[in-house]
Amino acid sequence: MNNTIEQYYAVWNLLLARVRMAYPSTLQQIVHRLLNVTVRPRVRAILKLVFQGVIYFIWRERNSRLHSGVNKPATQIVKEIQVQIRAKLLGMDKEIFLSYQVRSRTQESFISTWFNQFQAWKTIKRERLSRLTKTLP
DSSP states (O other): OHHHHHHHHHHHHHHTSSSOOOOOSSHHHHHHHHHHOOSOHHHHHHHHHHHHHHHHHHHHHHHHHHHHOOOOOHHHHHHHHHHHHHHHHHHHHHHHHHTTOOOOTTOOOHHHHHHHHTTTHHHHHHHHHHHHHHHOO
């Protein structure tokens, strides 16, 4: 069980690495923060999707470990979550477009908000890795 909790935090931190918000580390505190966070509505919706994705994929990974003995690293779980979230966000944008709601030209789509504020964690990860390799003898 402890491995599952550690993996949950690893996945959560990887997904929110680019978002410059301080998120608590306990599940109860995270839920409280998600309900009370003061950010743009699109960012709030994405944060909720991230949370739901983390819970679902960690649960699925736990079951996979218990029943088939197959383990995935946190980075693989993060990639799977990102793919699912992008698909959901594209669907949400399409739904808005098809409903003929008038959007101002300055309003970001869900998917552009995702890429601007969440998806670029790979860049941060590369920067951290390059800093680490520079410090090695």
